[in-house]
Amino acid sequence: MRSDARANRTRILEAAMEAYADGDSPSLGSIARRARVGKGTLYRHFPSRESLVLQVYACEIWQLTSCVPDLLASRPPFEVLREWLTRLARCGASRAGLADALDGATAQAAVVAETYGPVVDALAVLLRANEEAGTVVSGLDVDDVLLLLGCLWRVGPGAEGRDRADRMLDVVLRGLGVQPATADCGHTRP
Structure with missing residues (x-):
């Protein structure tokens, strides 16, 4: 995996962890925004x-x-x-x-x-x-x-x-x- 892809994956996971830790039921779009990546990037790493x-x-x-x-x-x-x-x-x-x-x-x-x-x-x-x-x-x-x-x-x-x-x-x-x-x-x- 390329370093930029690895960094994006890490940011997505960190953003999702924060969102769920807040007690939210976040949308995938809100996780993508929080991670500062596009929805397509999120779906490439996590298809569901x-x-x-x-x-x-x-x-x-x-x-x-x-x-x-x-x-x-x-x-x-x-x-x-x-x-x-x-x-x-x-x-x-x-x-x-x-x-x-x-x-x-x-x-x-x-x-x-x-x-x-x-x-x-x-x-x-x-x-x-x-x-x-x-x-x-x-x-x-x-x-x-x-x-x-x-x-x-x-x-x-x-x-x-x-x-x-x-x-x-x-x-x-x-x-x-x-x-x-x-x-x-x-x-x-x-």
Whole structure:
């Protein structure tokens, strides 16, 4: 792929990620405008809304899962777990908006097939690091933890939704037996 085509694709994906993160159900035309490309350029890279949505979610999951080793190398495991679960919850909430853009069960199954494994692997690494640090109870099942987190994907958008998700995440973390270093579960409200 030529460098200008690669740059256009990147801008389209970034614009789409921003639009869906805003809680919008954006038109492809609005994404093209936001990315500063023509509709034809958008359709060359993503021939359907479904193909764009699938790639947006896959990119978000890749960003989320690929950072775990670097985060654990630089910060305490509990701090990383909390931050990562917050990001996962926001990603999951955006997935709810993305699901509306997907037309069928086949497309949604493709999203799960492509992204579930990396999420499970990353969370397993985080739980193991926290277990070794003594900040969570031993023997937690990754699938159980993900099921618990599912409630966070249903909070609304905006600041109110983020605040609610933060409160709910505190409850989930306490349920995991978290022993944070600070009295407020290691979370600082803005």
